[in-house]
Amino acid sequence: MQKVLLLALGLGLSATAAQAQVDTVRASTLPPAQQAEKLYNSGVAKYNGKNYRAAIQDFDRALTLRPDFAKAFYNRATTRYELKEYQQAVQDYDQAIKLEATGFSNYFGRAQAQEALGQKAEAELDYGKAAEIKPDYAPAWYYHGALLFEKGDFKAAKADFDQAIKVDPGYAYAYHDRASAQRKLGNFDAAIQDYTKALSLQPDFLPALLNRAAAKRRANDLKGALADYNTYLSKKQDNATAFTNRGSTRYDAGEYKGAVEDFSKALELDPGYAFAWNNRAAAYLKLEDYKSAAADAAKAIGLNAQYAEAYMNRGHAREMLRDADGACQDWRKAAELGLETGTSYAANSGCGAE
Template identity: 30%
Template sequence: MGNFLFSLFSSKKEEADGDVQKDELKKFDILKYDGMRAQRINRADYAVKCFTEALRIQKDFETMNYLVSAYVATHEPEKALPVLNEMIEMEPDNMELLLTRAHLLFQTGRGAEAVPDCLRAVEADEANPVAGFLLAKACRAAGDFAAAADCLTKVVGLKEDFADAFLLRAEVYLDMQKGEEALADALSAIQLAPEEEAAYLLRGRIQAHLGDTDVAEGDYRKVLELNPFNEDAFLLLGSSLIFRRKYDAAIALFDEALEQNEQFARAYAERARAKELNGDKEGAIEDLATARKLAAANEEDGAEQPNFDDLYKGGIF
């Protein structure tokens, strides 16, 4: 009799446990597919919640992959990295995961940490130009410019029309103070991608480094022709005009920039510098105050704040 009762109760407990497990798996499926639907309608924030709850119920590689994508879509790469680290522990030889982690490390300003992942990817497939490109990018972040340049030379040998590789090597050569080599690579990038704003911006910076300010300003203006809202072009051109003591022209340029985007904090800061050097102390103080106010408002969003050091040296305060 005792054995019969024990068997009866054990059977009921197993059935109850099985029902709970089925309910949990059903809940997991609902959360997972709700998250997938949320991604399809561009609700990545809701997708993150769904995938996170689903993974509390069950570790699932596919769901983890979806969660990483959702974090990238919500501009939270730092939250994606721990999930990706777990995935790499599950599949340590997955080169695609290693390169994805490298991308996320670049996004979080930790590019030097991507060197081992990129090295493994290159060793696994030496003919992969993307892996070589990312390794060069990681080497540059680590301050190893010579290694970065060598990597990129191999990359453009593998893929002669890789405009981004020429562009990155131009950046590296500029880091190494090799202006002529940098200029040649920037020109190659422009020939391959004549509508690429970054190529003209870089060539302008290189020309400025070589002392050809007129040509540099021409490149910055070319960028503004391609994209009238390019903030870097406004800042570089305005800074060049200030350097050449063309203060009225610089002020007019930043007026134009601020007409298009009145939240452009760095434009206020640079216009303040131009006004201060042009003798308009009151206008400079007003612009600097606006720049500070906008920077404070944007700080929570992680926006870059203007550098006020030059203005302090100029004697506004």
């Protein structure tokens, strides 16, 4: 699943209500609480102008005058998030929550900072708390679901994406990620429908197009998958995975020359892509170009010495090149790495013990 960050902060900053002041004596000062609000509003204005360091200074001064100013803690945390000072942001959200335990935005903001720190379990709890306090806030459900997806709990993730979509039927990313959960659950037709909905809401959402192609391939709609890959690659030609996946689909459709072309393009973009080397080896085997197949499989093995399928393919190529000993060694290695068909090929070809 491709997870897309929708809101950098979750919620924007808001200023307190302005209060008119009559300043007849220039030397007088505002009461501390009012001066704190003035500094707070100045910090919000500076934040909106992306002057984050100056905004922090204003929030600092506001909190010096009014240490129980929950919104100042929240907005300083949000500003620190923008500055990638995630640990300090979490500390400020902690203070905001102590002062205002029912503020859903405090939990959501802290979850975003925790996630940035890699504290996934803590973020999951806070997203859940935000959704509990404000069930009609779709991003809380979405991000909670995304973390469940990363954990491999696809059924629970789908339930969260369901809630996000119920709250916000125009939430393209929620449709996309629910589709990915459906794919993981083997519900390919439902996945295709959700990817299609995401694309109808956001036609330039290219990851949805790429993932719909993969779902169509899994549903054995090779023609539809190729159409989606073609559309994607007409718009974005720097994605080695997209070329490899279209090559695999062409391979499945028996278009072996086209598959070789796609795997070759992928390797131009990423010469260290072991999967593409092995897949091109498989296509060369179908084209009976055994020398090229053996060379490509060897390249894949050089990049990943535990690549069982590459040993299998090199074994097949070596067999056709009359290198029986080399073929037997490769098949046995594939079996050793867990590919049971390696044992069968070795046995059927009369490979003796080493």
